[in-house]
Amino acid sequence: MSTENTPGGPAPAARTPRMPDRAHPVTLREVAEAAGVSTATVSLVVNKKKSARIAEETRQRVKDAIRTLGYRPNAMAKTLVSGTSKFIGLVADGVATTPFAGQIIHGAQDEAWKHGYALLIANTEANSELEQDAIRMMLEYKVRGILYSTWFHRQTDIPEQLREAEFVLVNCFSDEPGTRAVVPDEVQGGRSATEILLRNGHRRIAFINATIPAPAKDGRLAGYRQALEDAGVAFDPALVMEAYPDQEGGYGATAELLKRDVAAVYCYNDRMAMGLYDGLRERGLSIPDDMAVVGFDNQEVIAAHLRPPLSTVSLPHYELGAAGVRTLLGIDAAAEGAAKIHCPPVERASVRAQARA
Amino acid sequence: MSTENTPGGPAPAARTPRMPDRAHPVTLREVAEAAGVSTATVSLVVNKKKSARIAEETRQRVKDAIRTLGYRPNAMAKTLVSGTSKFIGLVADGVATTPFAGQIIHGAQDEAWKHGYALLIANTEANSELEQDAIRMMLEYKVRGILYSTWFHRQTDIPEQLREAEFVLVNCFSDEPGTRAVVPDEVQGGRSATEILLRNGHRRIAFINATIPAPAKDGRLAGYRQALEDAGVAFDPALVMEAYPDQEGGYGATAELLKRDVAAVYCYNDRMAMGLYDGLRERGLSIPDDMAVVGFDNQEVIAAHLRPPLSTVSLPHYELGAAGVRTLLGIDAAAEGAAKIHCPPVERASVRAQARA
Numbered sequence: 001m002s003t004e005n006t007p008g009g010p011a012p013a014a015r016t017p018r019m020p021d022r023a024h025p026v027t028l029r030e031v032a033e034a035a036g037v038s039t040a041t042v043s044l045v046v047n048k049k050k051s052a053r054i055a056e057e058t059r060q061r062v063k064d065a066i067r068t069l070g071y072r073p074n075a076m077a078k079t080l081v082s083g084t085s086k087f088i089g090l091v092a093d094g095v096a097t098t099p100f101a102g103q104i105i106h107g108a109q110d111e112a113w114k115h116g117y118a119l120l121i122a123n124t125e126a127n128s129e130l131e132q133d134a135i136r137m138m139l140e141y142k143v144r145g146i147l148y149s150t151w152f153h154r155q156t157d158i159p160e161q162l163r164e165a166e167f168v169l170v171n172c173f174s175d176e177p178g179t180r181a182v183v184p185d186e187v188q189g190g191r192s193a194t195e196i197l198l199r200n201g202h203r204r205i206a207f208i209n210a211t212i213p214a215p216a217k218d219g220r221l222a223g224y225r226q227a228l229e230d231a232g233v234a235f236d237p238a239l240v241m242e243a244y245p246d247q248e249g250g251y252g253a254t255a256e257l258l259k260r261d262v263a264a265v266y267c268y269n270d271r272m273a274m275g276l277y278d279g280l281r282e283r284g285l286s287i288p289d290d291m292a293v294v295g296f297d298n299q300e301v302i303a304a305h306l307r308p309p310l311s312t313v314s315l316p317h318y319e320l321g322a323a324g325v326r327t328l329l330g331i332d333a334a335a336e337g338a339a340k341i342h343c344p345p346v347e348r349a350s351v352r353a354q355a356r357a
Numbered sequence: 358m359s360t361e362n363t364p365g366g367p368a369p370a371a372r373t374p375r376m377p378d379r380a381h382p383v384t385l386r387e388v389a390e391a392a393g394v395s396t397a398t399v400s401l402v403v404n405k406k407k408s409a410r411i412a413e414e415t416r417q418r419v420k421d422a423i424r425t426l427g428y429r430p431n432a433m434a435k436t437l438v439s440g441t442s443k444f445i446g447l448v449a450d451g452v453a454t455t456p457f458a459g460q461i462i463h464g465a466q467d468e469a470w471k472h473g474y475a476l477l478i479a480n481t482e483a484n485s486e487l488e489q490d491a492i493r494m495m496l497e498y499k500v501r502g503i504l505y506s507t508w509f510h511r512q513t514d515i516p517e518q519l520r521e522a523e524f525v526l527v528n529c530f531s532d533e534p535g536t537r538a539v540v541p542d543e544v545q546g547g548r549s550a551t552e553i554l555l556r557n558g559h560r561r562i563a564f565i566n567a568t569i570p571a572p573a574k575d576g577r578l579a580g581y582r583q584a585l586e587d588a589g590v591a592f593d594p595a596l597v598m599e600a601y602p603d604q605e606g607g608y609g610a611t612a613e614l615l616k617r618d619v620a621a622v623y624c625y626n627d628r629m630a631m632g633l634y635d636g637l638r639e640r641g642l643s644i645p646d647d648m649a650v651v652g653f654d655n656q657e658v659i660a661a662h663l664r665p666p667l668s669t670v671s672l673p674h675y676e677l678g679a680a681g682v683r684t685l686l687g688i689d690a691a692a693e694g695a696a697k698i699h700c701p702p703v704e705r706a707s708v709r710a711q712a713r714a
Contacts, residue, residue: 072497099459099658102455102458102459105452105478118479119478122466122476125463137475247663281638299658301456305631318453
């Protein structure tokens, strides 16, 4: 097998590594000629075949020629030798429409590069035809494996084509036994959100949950109940409300919230908290004096920039991407069911210590 | 050259395309055996060599065997034949930290796929070491070319390594003559933003510009002045203010704005407008009745969800990505300097028609 990176053309007389003649990348053959060895020998040196018996002096001559000519080994030729490429595929469904997918990409890329892999990313925007094309493309490029990720934490079907590769689900999971997955720890996150309010003296704490069924809805509620129980506060179902999980939903829930006679509320997400801020202000109420507010997501562009800045819990998207790569490569052991990633609390000025008992 | 996609192992007796034995992907040799032809013939059919004289009946037998066995040609083997891969590289500096990069990715990917290219995306978060690694990796994968993109529109230096590939700057530009680039049309965007207010009867229109030097700062101001001039409104420098381009900056500018005796303001970006909303509300002022507000960016998660929803101008990130690919592939002719992409206005409830003259 040849590792030549171009079908050739005569070598220009002189070259510098910095300014190669673009029409004619340096070929393996040119390196061989410059070093006075066969192309096979260059290939062995380039592919770091330790078992090959090549004199150290010859090896050095090849390396010098590579440096002088500015030769770039062809990463894809190596793939043909090893059977899989140094690619990890990442299928993501919301790169363009949510700020969350970016952090998954960031974490996955950092971890992949650490281990010598490049990320092949495809954005599907939840279009199943695009998704099929993306997975097919990744299989053709012989990826080491595929991370299949969703922008919101949910159960997913496993696309048939995905089964042709090693894969790890990221921010989603399957009920098929043995499927590897990493997801945020929603229960711990809900507990942490509630604990911010408890720690500051609040006992009557409302929770505005989402109307839309999701693991986050169940998990964040379970965490809220655990935190109350741990603090010896009886769970009052009347304090749990539901609204559509965006600004308009939070705004619309304001009147109902104010009927509950509470001074503390934990919202299912930051967008909801942003709308609630508007609803409270319109009624002349102040945050945190009249109402302490905690959100969830630590959403870029919103949470830190509300007035006052919002206490919340971070969704660990960066860590989900990184853990997905480690699981794929077998560095992290696969958990029974899905591995749960910690959601760190972030305290800001929307909560103030209370003297209440 | 062989296009075998794995170093082998004996073929299992029976296979279905849907559930391949993962340890042993179907090889070119197995296809050859099933079709009763040489591996060279299979390779010619797979690589669609039209010049090769192969009987139609033989060609069909090979195709049937490929379908039956579920053979996947190795995309990277084709690369070795053609010299460049079917990859386009996209270097992006803010995938994880801004929602803008996602739309550039989306547009570039859609356009790349349309022409049979896959995108190789690298996120650099403005780290120059990561950037060098990313470009080096793309060169090793013999990309057709590289889109070098920044999350905010700015002048950029051209990294030395980038010169080894064909490249197009996306959302950034260089003063080196002949450099291909696509950028948003800031002047037209600023004109469109101002025209929303003019069309609704406003004549005294304040502009809160950014403190930070940027092409957007100059362009959006130039557009504001053009729109006023076209409408026969004299430019009044006292109506142009500056603030840091985020929520806190917009909030902090409220008092100064109110000294100007205006009922209409155009903000440099949506984040600034969001802060200004808070400042106006704290003073009991209503939008749009007391103050009509227009932003810029049409930022996901903010603009459509403020109360009232914000009139603004879209940054055309999707189109920048798509136009970048078209320019790279020579489908769009390169413009003198940089190609300017239209920024479409989006009207929402933050502006209401006035009877003023």
